[in-house]
Amino acid sequence: MTTAQWIAVVVIVAIVSSGLTYFLVPAKTVTEVIEKEVTPKIKAGWIYVGPIGDYGWTKAHDEGRLFCEQIFPWLETTYVESVSEGDCPRVIEDLIADGCTVIFTTSFGFMDPTLEMAKKHPDIIFWHCSGYKRYKNMGTYFSEFYQLYYLNGLMAGALTKTNKIGYVAAHTIPEVVRHINAFAIGVKEVNPDAVVYVRVIHAWYDPTKAREAAEALIAEGCDVLAFTEDSPTVIEVGQEYTEKGQQIYTFSHYSPMEDYGPDSCVSGQIAHWEVIYADILAKIYAGYYTTTNLENIDYWWMLRQGACELGGKVGEPINPKFVDELKAIMVTDKITGEELSVYDLVMRRLAQMSEDVPTFDPFTGPLYDNKGVLRARPGERLGHDELWTMQWWYENVVGPELGG
Structure with missing residues (x-):
């Protein structure tokens, strides 16, 4: 050269x-x-x-x-x-x-x-x-994106009123399972009673199936929705229900989607x-x-x-509409024992995971799957190979049977 x-x-x-x-x-x-x-x-x-x-x-x-x-x-x-x-x-x-x-x-x-x-x-x-x-x-x-899904999960677990959180999944390949589990880990950290319900549509891009799945989850009592599907359909569904008086909190995926649900989209992930x-x-x-x-x-x-960013809009980690609500919900940092708002916890974890050598990772044990099997011992941090081959659901996830 x-x-x-x-x-x-x-x-x-x-x-x-x-x-x-x-x-x-x-x-x-x-x-x-x-x-x-x-x-x-x-x-x-x-x-x-x-x-x-x-x-x-x-x-x-x-x-x-x-x-x-x-x-x-x-x-x-x-x-x-x-x-x-x-x-x-x-x-x-x-x-x-x-x-x-x-x-x-x-x-x-x-x-x-x-x-x-x-x-x-x-x-x-x-x-x-x-x-x-x-x-x-x-x-x-x-x-x-698993770090961002975890942060989205913290907010989702804090905001749900029904303790039912829906997830529209394109497929159940390890990438998607890893992201759903990271999301569920965040949910459980702030709300041990909340459950994440997964509906699989078997398509990366299918707005019709995404809408059907989102509406079915809402009908079953879910008031928070996240997803892995390549359109803003789930965000649009959340906005439609919210405008009719039923608040549905949503989290966008891969691109800035807040504009499709300004009263529904709390945050998300941007690649x-x-x-x-x-x-x-x-x-x-x-x-x-x-x-x-x-x-x-x-x-x-x-x-x-710098390959990803927290938020539903570039430069905006959390939709300003929901900042005060998240600041009013108090939780305990499981590491320090300190009481703080969910908003502050999200910002703390975001900073920790953005460091050159991250001082926090959501896939740190103890971690149990939804069948009671220990998947990570206390203090053990799952590595690349475990994350890239993940075929088990975290303990608060209700989803289809997986191969692992």
């Missing part, structure tokens, strides 16, 4: 890491050093499982693509949306034929097709999102995929990542890396 390329990596990573997101970084600043040396342009293609207009998972990934396209003048991008798992290989072939030398596949179900194509095309760099299989020219990456994409692409451009050295490259970035 040349000196200019090394400088480019340092400059780019420093700027991206500074927290300037959503198209705030001037491209000239990022690349003025690079342009002193002739380097070929890169064409990168993204494959999306849903439509960009889902305002959830796919929308968040596309924001990351657009961010990189703006700050890197040496980058050309393209994308294909609403791709099924079975059609993934054909779409990859089309992108390669179109000149893409870097391909991002952005759904768990694309993992095996991506690996197959990586072996078939050793001269192409592949990156798969949310999976665990890698190859010499195929890395993996993920903006991890900053641009932080990960910019880091990856800068290192590819600089020659640091190649078609031969990705087998052990796995981005699992969280709060401390």
